Amino acid sequence: MPLFNIPIPDFLKPKPSETPVLNICMMGPRSVGKTTVLTSIFFETQDSVCGSKLYMKALDTNTEKLINYHTMLVDAVEKGNAANLPASNTESNFKFGLGLKGQQPTLHLNVQDFPGEYLISKKSEVNDYMAKATVVLIAIDTPYMMEEKGYYNIQKNKVDIVTKYLKDNSAIIKDKLVLFVPLKCELYAHEGRIESVTDKVKETYSDLISYFKQNNIASFVTPIHTLGGMEFDKMVDNTSGIGDVEKIATYRSYIAKPKYAPLFCPQPLYYLLTYVTNYYQWQKTQKKDGFLSGIMDSIYSFFMHDEVFFEEVQKICKYIIYNKNGFSAVTGNSILRLN
Numbered sequence: 001m002p003l004f005n006i007p008i009p010d011f012l013k014p015k016p017s018e019t020p021v022l023n024i025c026m027m028g029p030r031s032v033g034k035t036t037v038l039t040s041i042f043f044e045t046q047d048s049v050c051g052s053k054l055y056m057k058a059l060d061t062n063t064e065k066l067i068n069y070h071t072m073l074v075d076a077v078e079k080g081n082a083a084n085l086p087a088s089n090t091e092s093n094f095k096f097g098l099g100l101k102g103q104q105p106t107l108h109l110n111v112q113d114f115p116g117e118y119l120i121s122k123k124s125e126v127n128d129y130m131a132k133a134t135v136v137l138i139a140i141d142t143p144y145m146m147e148e149k150g151y152y153n154i155q156k157n158k159v160d161i162v163t164k165y166l167k168d169n170s171a172i173i174k175d176k177l178v179l180f181v182p183l184k185c186e187l188y189a190h191e192g193r194i195e196s197v198t199d200k201v202k203e204t205y206s207d208l209i210s211y212f213k214q215n216n217i218a219s220f221v222t223p224i225h226t227l228g229g230m231e232f233d234k235m236v237d238n239t240s241g242i243g244d245v246e247k248i249a250t251y252r253s254y255i256a257k258p259k260y261a262p263l264f265c266p267q268p269l270y271y272l273l274t275y276v277t278n279y280y281q282w283q284k285t286q287k288k289d290g291f292l293s294g295i296m297d298s299i300y301s302f303f304m305h306d307e308v309f310f311e312e313v314q315k316i317c318k319y320i321i322y323n324k325n326g327f328s329a330v331t332g333n334s335i336l337r338l339n
Contacts, residue, residue, distance in 0.1 A: 019097075019105065019106065019107065019108050020107060020108070021107075021108040021109075021110050022107060022108070022109050022110070022134050022135075022272065022276065023110045023112065023129065023132045023133040023134060024109060024110065024111045024112070024133060024134065024135050024136075024137065024272065025112055025114065025126075025129060025130050025133040025135070025136045025137065026111060026112065026113040026114065026137045026139060027113075027114045027115075027116060027118075027119065027126075027136070027137070027138060027139065027162060028115075028116060028137075028138060028139025028140065028141070028157070028158075028181075029115070029116050029139070029141055029156050029157055029158060030115055030116075030243060031141075031243070032139045032140070032141040032157075032183055032184075033139070033141075033183040033184060033226040033227075034113050034137075034139050034183075035066075035069060035092065035113070036069075036073060036183075036226050036227070036262070037139075037181075037183065037224060037226060037262075037265050037268075038066060038094055038111060038113075039066045039069050039070050039073060040226075040262040040265035040266070041056075041265050041266050041268075041269055042056060042058065042063070042066050042070075042096070043066075043070055044265065044266050045266060045269070048101070049098075049266075049269075049316055050266075050270075050315070050316055050319045052312045052315045052316060053100050053101050053308070053312045054098060054099065054100060054101070054309075054312050054313070054316065055098075055099065055100075055101050056096050056097065056098050056109075057096065057097045057099075057105065058094075058095070058096060058097075059095040059096060059097050059105075059108065060095045062092070062093065062094065062095075063094045063095050063096060066094070073227070073260050074259075074260045076260075077227050077228070077229040077230055077253075077258050077259065077260040078229070078257075078258060078259065078260070080230065080252070080253040080258055092112075092113040093110070093111070093112050093113070094110075094111040094113070095108065095109070095110055095111075096108070096109040096110075096111070097109070099309070100306075100308060100309055100312065106306060106309045109269075112129050112133075114126055114129075116157070116158030116161055116162060117158070117161070119158070119161050119162065119164075119165040120161060120165075123165070126165075127169065127172060130169065130172045130173070131172045133176060134176065134177065134272065134275070134276065135176060135177040135178070135179065135268075135271070135272045135275065136166075136173070136176055136177070136178045136179070137179050137181050137268055138162060138178065138179065138180050138181060138205075139181050139183055140157055140180060140181060140182045140183060140201065141156050141157055141183060141184065141249070142182040142183060142184050142185050142188065142197055142223075142232075143184060143187075143232040143235070143249040144156035144157060144245070144249065145157060145182070145197075145200055145201070145204060146188065146196075146197065146200060147232070147235055147249070148235055148247070150200070150204070152235070152245055152246065152247050153204065155244060155245045155246070156245050157204075159204055159205065162205075162208070163205065163207055163208040166178075166208060166211070167207075167208065167211050170215060173215075173217060174215070174217070175217075176217065177218050177219070177220075177271065177272065177275040178212065178217060178218070178219040178220075179219070179220055179221075179222050179268050179271060180201050180205065180219065180220070180221045180222070180330065181221075181222050181223075181224060181268060182197050182198075182201060182221065182222075182223045182224065182326075183224050183226045184225075184226045184227070184231075184232060184249075184251075185197055185223045185224060185225055185226075185326070186225045186226075186227065186228065186230065186231035186232070186254075187231040187232040188223075189223075189225060189325070189326075190231060190254065194223055194325060194326035195326055197223055197326055198221045198223065198326045198327075198328050201221050201330075202221070202330060209330055209331060212330070212331040213331045217331060218275070218331060218332055219329075219330040219331045220271060220327070220328065220329055220330055221326065221327065221328045221330060222264070222267050222268055222271065222321075222327055223264065223325065223326040223327065224262070224263070224264050224265055224267070225261075225262055225263035225264060226262055226265075227251075227260060227261075227262060228259065228260060228261030228262045228263055229253060229254075229255070229258030229259045229260055229261055230251045230252060230253055230254070230258060231251060231252060231254050232249055232250075232251055232252075233249075233250045233251055233252040234249075234250055235247040235248070235249055235250070236248060236250055264321065264325070264327075267320070267321055267327070270316055270317065270319055270320045271320060273313050273316050273317060274316075274317040274320055276313075277310070277313055277314055277317060280310075
């Protein structure tokens with residue numbers, strides 16, 4: 001189907017002066033697996049995104065380090081030793097390019113990873129980035145939420161801090177897509193309890209979800225199998241002195257020869273692209289003054305100038321998982337509605 005009813009001559013099509021950037025804000029506890037998920041997304045999309053004509057590439061040396069991190073992941077899982085994976089307690093920034101094969105990237109994806117404690121200690125810095133972001137990913141360490149009756153959940157996942165920060169910053173959260181991303185979900189999927197993870201997310205973040213409903217903010221639960229070859233084993237005393245939790249989660253191999261086999265890691269990317277394309281389509285019929293309008297003006301000109309890119313992005317939207325495997329809508333809005 002043509003993008004426009006009336007063909008526009010090439011010389012009249014706006015040519016954007018610079019590549020637009022979609023900013024993604026990740027927040028969550030140390031060692032939750034955020035870098036692991038980004039590594040999996042990168043490796044699953046380098047050559048092709050879901051069999052489309054699109055690809056992703058690293059745009060800076062820090063993002064290129066994900067290649068080495070991938071090697072470490074494979075080695076750790078094969079040796080059944082997830083405890084050796086490095087963790088970061090500082091902010092991290094990763095830059096990706098999304099474009100058509102054989103061409104320079106059409107969009108840049110800038111992912112900023114903030115540890116949960118930054119929502120207090122470096123609030124102004126988080127605010128500055130959040131104001132520019134299109135999507136917010138709330139990474140959840142699932143075993144801490146599900147095990148020990150959730151006793152260590154507040155300590156680990158900083159639920160109260162995340163809730164207070166987002167509720168106190170209504171102006172900069174407006175028009176954004178929020179994804180609750182439970183990580184390390186292997187055990188619960190294997191036991192047929194993945195829906196209980198989704199239910200627990202909705203219960204744990206009920207105060208925040210009520211706020212989203214009142215303010216027309218779209219949010220979804222997107223559970224991820226972070227490593228694939230290993231699953232949660234048990235909680236043990238934290239004798240390392242690292243972090244602020246009394247217990248730490250340990251993991252075990254559940255097959256004789258475990259392999260690094262993450263599952264569903266690119267789904268947050270698919271949700272983001274769906275939200276952007278839906279916003280683009282919606283904006284064409286609306287006079288919108290919200291936060292995203294400035295970003296979408298830039299995206300609009302690119303879609304207008306490159307219909308092939310837009311069509312390929314739309315193809316990706318068909319691969320969203322919804323209403324199965326624990327993936328579920330939490331709150332909807334007038335922009336992103338999934339059937």
